[in-house]
Amino acid sequence: MSSSQPRITVLGLGTGDEDQLTLGVWKKLQQAAKSETELFLRTKDHPMVQLLDNNAIPYETFDANYVSHASFEGVYESIAEELISTAKSHTAEVLYAVPGHPMVAEYTVQLLKQRCPSEGIELQITGGESFLDQAFLRFGFDPIEGFQLLDATSLNRYTLNPLMHTVIGQVYDTYTASDLKISLMESYPDEYRVVVGHALGVAGQEQIIEVPLHELDHVKGYGNLSLVWVPRSEQEEPFNRTFGRLHEIIQTLRSPGGCPWDQEQTHESLRKNLIEEAYEVLETIDEDDPEHMCEELGDLLLQVMLHAQMEEEVGTFTVYDVIATLNEKLIRRHPHVFGEKAVEDADEALVNWNAIKAEEKRKKGIDVTKQSVLDGIPRELPGLMKAIKLQKKAATVGFDWTELSDVLAKVEEEFAELREAIANPAQEDNQNRRDELGDVLFSIVNVARFLKIDPEEALSHTNRKFIQRFTYMEEQLRLRGQSFEQTELSEMEFYWQEAKKVTKLDLT
Known part of the structure; x- marks a missing residue:
């Protein structure tokens, strides 16, 4: 590259211990005091800044950008834009120093990597000690056991894996810690032990605090140098909340060392089970019983898992193929949600859905013009x-x-x-x-x-009404020591009319 080409060099300031600062980074920092090289810091809020001050190394910071922009994305984009503009207008190298390692949780560097080539700017990156180095050292776990690094500001339950150690950065303040706690509690028990690390490796500032998960936002001192470590779980409960665990259990049940009953099942033998489980779910809806519904939905999901596992065993598809197919279909058939198409109401959304289905059939070589309007209705429906x-x-x-x-x-x-x-x-x-x-x-x-x-719902309501009234009549006869054989129809009718009044409120 030409020596006259604009150049930005990114330096990693490490975690805050000056003894861990690399020699190459220190030499570059000293250039800012001896030449026309300009040094920019993403933020002054870092322990290494004191070393710069003590050695009279001049610098500018982008701390004002945090005040002038409403989001972190806006802050980082403005920093990248200013660095690129400065590099283009200067003949000397521009130094940009960031906390930790430039390639670990440093979005501004990613933006520079994307934009510098097209802007004709040479970009060099010099590493430094990452906060992960101190996390492994201070928390005392080996990442080869299974490790993931997540961002507290964008974390959700789908990124969590209880089988791996999890280090979570960007825990800037108590509000972020509170949101993080809520996300973690979807996958871990409230009493699960987690560890907060403040300023790891920085003499006189480091704090390591272990608390139950539900007290995560009670810890004081959150800031730019704060991490949360969620140790990998040795317990069953967090893993039992994952889809992978369900898949593993079904595989085990169907395996040679598994359950004889599950091993013997076929698609045909489970036909009735699938229908029965679906109706049991409907029953919980009628009963308005969420706890029972949770259990019955699990039983229905079991049927889906068993059928998918049978096909996985012969190599046709897996349950993950089922999920992928469903996800792709839902996205494809909802362009008004996942695309740019607009609809005004549910009827128009349904028209679009049917049109997309027809197009899918044409792509499969099905001549929709030769199909009956009535095609596509399941044969076994009630x-x-x-x-x-x-x-x-x-x-x-x-x-x-x-x-x-x-x-x-x-x-x-x-x-x-x-x-x-x-x-x-x-x-x-x-x-x-x-x-x-x-x-x-x-x-x-x-x-x-x-x-x-819905006629099915109407009839189901009437069935429930009949059951309540009939059982009321039975109870009245029992209280009087009578049986149906000993009771005239006119007397049954009397109790029936009474039941209509008594049970009316229960059926509204």
Whole structure:
């Protein structure tokens, strides 16, 4: 490179112990006192600045940028912009000194790496002691056991792995520590022991404080040199909250040394289980029982895991392929959320969803023009659910009633035909009656659709109502020492009417 080319050299000031400052960095710093080389510090808030002052090394800082910008991103971008502008206007080398190591948690350096080549600026980076060096030394763990470095300002539960040691930087203040605590408590128990390190390796300033997780934001002294260490877990509880643990358990159950029952299962043998578990989830929704719902959703997820594991064993796909396929489909079919397309309401979102589905089929070589409008409805759906889906599909092409009064008239027509089938001696065969009853039910579903009421939910509500009233009647008979065999229908009707009044509030 030409000697006249603008140049920025980034220096790592280390963690704050001057004895750990590298000789190469110190020589560069001394140049600022002996030549036209300008030295910029990202911040004056660092122990090594005292060494510069003691040796009369001149510098400028970017501390004012923190005041003039609302976000850290804005601060860092402004620093990079000023450094590039200065380098272009100076013939001498520009020095930029940052805390720790320039390539560890230093966003301004990443910005310079991105922009300097296109700006015609030579960029050199000289390392220094990283805060990680002191973290390994002071906290006393070997990173080869499994280690991750995270940023407190952008941490979420999906980045956490309880099997690895976790060091979290950028814990600037108590507010950041509080947000960090909440994120960690989603994956770790409240009493989990964590360690806070302030100014590690800096004589007279270092503090190492161990606290239960729920007290993380009670610790005093958070600042630019603060870290939090979450030791890797030797407990089952944090790992049990991970999807990887579930996958591992299912693999173990299906393995040669696993459970004989799980080993014997096939897709076919689990068909009924899948349906039953789905209905048990629906039951918890009806009961408005979140704790029970949590358990039943787990049972339903177990079915998904078992089916995916069977396919993993023969090499077709894994449960991670299932997740990837679902994620990609959700993103693809929601361009109004993950893209730039705009929709005004749920109906328009549904139209877009169906259009995207059709395009996906065309890409798979399926001629959608030759498909029935009614295609795509699962064969095994319960009757009421299938009926309403069929009607909705037919309605999309205009095959539908326009007024509710016409639908009600159709119900009356179908009832008349059912009465005729029952009354006509020539039509006593059960198949004809079954068909006419089916027509009545189908027309009732049409009424539900026009009223925007799910017929399955409506019938489930009525079933629950019947159960409550019938069990009330049973209880009244039991209290009187009576059985159904000893009770006249008129007396049962009396208790039934009483049950309607008593249970009414429970069913609203």
